[in-house]
Amino acid sequence: MKYLQLNQELKASQLVFGCMRIDGMSVEGLEELVHEALDLGVNFFDHADIYGGGKSETVFGEVLARNPEMREKMIIQSKCGIRRGANVNFYDASKSYILESVDKSLERLQTNYLDVLLLHRPDTLMDPKEVAEAFNELYRAKKVKYFGVSNMNSMQMEMLQAHLDVNIMFNQLQLSPVHSGMIQSGFYVNMKEAPSIDHDGSVLEYCRKNEITIQAWSIMQASWAEGSFIDHVDYPQLNETLQMYADKYGVKKNAIVVAWINRHPARIQPIFGTTSMTHLQEMCAGSNIVLTHEEYYHILASAMKVDLLP
Numbered sequence: 001m002k003y004l005q006l007n008q009e010l011k012a013s014q015l016v017f018g019c020m021r022i023d024g025m026s027v028e029g030l031e032e033l034v035h036e037a038l039d040l041g042v043n044f045f046d047h048a049d050i051y052g053g054g055k056s057e058t059v060f061g062e063v064l065a066r067n068p069e070m071r072e073k074m075i076i077q078s079k080c081g082i083r084r085g086a087n088v089n090f091y092d093a094s095k096s097y098i099l100e101s102v103d104k105s106l107e108r109l110q111t112n113y114l115d116v117l118l119l120h121r122p123d124t125l126m127d128p129k130e131v132a133e134a135f136n137e138l139y140r141a142k143k144v145k146y147f148g149v150s151n152m153n154s155m156q157m158e159m160l161q162a163h164l165d166v167n168i169m170f171n172q173l174q175l176s177p178v179h180s181g182m183i184q185s186g187f188y189v190n191m192k193e194a195p196s197i198d199h200d201g202s203v204l205e206y207c208r209k210n211e212i213t214i215q216a217w218s219i220m221q222a223s224w225a226e227g228s229f230i231d232h233v234d235y236p237q238l239n240e241t242l243q244m245y246a247d248k249y250g251v252k253k254n255a256i257v258v259a260w261i262n263r264h265p266a267r268i269q270p271i272f273g274t275t276s277m278t279h280l281q282e283m284c285a286g287s288n289i290v291l292t293h294e295e296y297y298h299i300l301a302s303a304m305k306v307d308l309l310p
């Protein structure tokens with residue numbers, strides 16, 4: 001397992017265990033999966049208050065209650081800011097909601113602190129000064145150690161950071177070989193092709209410049225509708241290329257995807273969403289593989305279905 005020394009205290013596994021899909025698992029099933037993840041070196045766990053309507057945090061909390069020695073080995077992150085309303089889902093980064101959400105997450109997780117708290121989505125009604133107050137209060141009360149955001153562009157982070165007393169350490173963004181707009185736009189500077197459109201204010205470069213760790217979500221997912229691109233009939237070229245390198249390195253295709261994310265010098269953390277023991281083990285096998293320059297681009301070009309030379 002590769003580790004990232006994010007600051008003096010925080011030594012994080014590059015691979016992150018995503019908890020969005022664990023809400024339907026039994027306590028025993030999750031306990032086994034978490035034990036295996038820890039044994040394989042994964043120490044970073046990503047939650048959100050809304051996953052499974054709170055059930056993901058609850059079942060994870062039950063695992064922690066049965067295994068209290070696990071807590072100190074883990075970096076536990078949760079997110080807040082997406083709410084389910086009576087008429088519509090909406091975003092809320094108000095001070096009162098952030099404080100209330102963290103208290104509920106701590107209760108469900110059966111722990112007295114989060115290592116990391118992220119704002120889940122940008123809230124256009126957000127008052128950055130209120131967020132700063134909430135973060136300071138949570139930090140002083142030792143309820144949260146470190147902070148970050150998710151799905152924010154560069155200027156949103158810049159605006160928020162201007163008011164915060166703590167550093168934004170993370171930005172969680174969708175990234176995979178088939179969802180790589182933040183990388184592709186860098187190849188098409190000043191061109192007319194669709195990938196030249198910068199959807200995120202050069203968020204990749206902004207995060208690298210400011211030493212903000214990008215966490216990649218849905219690394220195996222084509223889309224919600226299609227499911228995973230692994231073995232998907234609509235992605236033959238990508239699967240063929242992944243298989244070629246899987247054979248070369250003696251692993252499965254999902255391990256090559258992990259190696260592809262890890263290869264980027266931005267030191268991105270891939271978050272996996274599997275609930276399968278086999279897939280967990282297969283993906284961890286990709287952690288130490290270092291793809292060559294050409295292999296990295298071959299996988300990207302296969303996903304983009306283009307030849308990168310203009």
Ligand SMILES: NC(=O)c1ccc[n+]([C@@H]2O[C@H](COP(=O)([O-])OP(=O)(O)OC[C@H]3O[C@@H](n4cnc5c(N)ncnc54)[C@H](OP(=O)(O)O)[C@@H]3O)[C@@H](O)[C@H]2O)c1
Nearest residue numbers: 018019020217218219220221228254272273274275276279
């Ligand atoms: N910040 C945000 O807005 C945001 C949004 C979405 C997710 N997230 C975070 O990111 C995490 C991961 O997201 P995700 O669940 O969409 O990620 P993912 O790793 O792309 O997993 C998506 C699905 O791929 C399936 N899969 C099929 N074949 C696979 C294979 N060969 N190897 C591995 N997986 C395979 C998995 O099912 P199996 O269980 O059968 O392996 C899983 O259900 C979430 O748990 C959450 O923590 C954040």
